[in-house]
Amino acid sequence: MNHHIAVSFPPKRIVSLVPSQTELLAAFGLDNQVVGITKFCVHPEEWLSKKTIIGGTKSFHFDIIDKLQPDLIIGNKEENYEEGIRHLQEKYPVWMSDIVSLDDALNMIQGISQVTGKETEGSKITQTIQQSFETLKTSHGQSILYFIWRNPWMVAGSGTFIHTMLEKLSLKNVAPSSRYPVLSSDEIHRLKPDYILLSSEPYPFQEKHIAELKQISPSSRIILVDGEMFSWYGNRLIFAPDYFNSLSALLQ
Structure with missing residues (x-):
């Protein structure tokens, strides 16, 4: 600055x-x-x-x-x-x-x-x-959308810390190339990610939202994730790799 x-x-x-x-x-x-x-x-x-x-x-x-x-x-x-x-x-x-x-x-x-x-x-x-982070295990390049907001649907795109964490896991973020793009239901359906991750913050996604997105993208597996692990960039990063390793076990 x-x-x-x-x-x-x-x-x-x-x-x-x-x-x-x-x-x-x-x-x-x-x-x-x-x-x-x-x-x-x-x-x-x-x-x-x-x-x-x-x-x-x-x-x-x-x-x-x-x-x-x-x-x-x-x-x-x-x-x-x-x-x-x-x-x-x-x-x-x-x-x-x-x-x-x-x-x-x-x-x-x-x-x-x-x-x-x-x-x-x-x-x-x-x-x-x-x-x-030296203990971090990677996934197998699955395609993914990471949701941070509902009404409208908003995902984390390139140029964000969340995107960097997804890359660390060897996940392919299929969000359009802007920082926090807003997606229509039709766009989500066309992208057909292997996985949809619903963050706990800033929007507090819950189990009830899984069914809603399942109707939009039936082929995607949908998982609730701890947003702090993906977006808090202070000392909480100490614990992120253990959490990511547990998540990677689900993304097989």
Whole structure:
């Protein structure tokens, strides 16, 4: 973004605008330093009642943030909205990430560890993630659609972190070549993916939605999946390969 920030080091009043990065700050042991989070920052669970809620990832309450007087705000290009970030940058140092690949995620972890004075913790987490991904078992190139929304149907396409995780599993994402394409029922039917994965977030897909999509794409096998494992790019990545290995056993 070509935006330079100056931070009082180490920062003592941090606001996090991204759930997976909030969880990372907790893993760094920054309980006392984190003063504000979004309503979607559900991990660690106890922070929802302990920390000040500053709104959502795409709807900041600027008056609440002003009262917190943060000396560092941490956001993400995709998860947050440009207008809100630009407004915050006028008053506060805002550290931004932009994550598509696993390397992007590892660099983000190291970057946040540096700006918060937690480089030892950051190095340990990135090394553990790398070791964990060495155990990843791949599938057999099955075609797939990964659904993130209903009404309208929306899937994860190329240029997304979810797409990168599907590639790690050697799955062929047949979504059109845009980041989050909207598909009609006819388009889903024509694509005929071997598998349809229904994410737990941002739309909370449930068992009842399997039958709905089965009518649209009868030849596809439909599975509910943990969206956090595919789209959270902080320390939760440590556990993703074990989850993916269990999933791969179903995709045979």
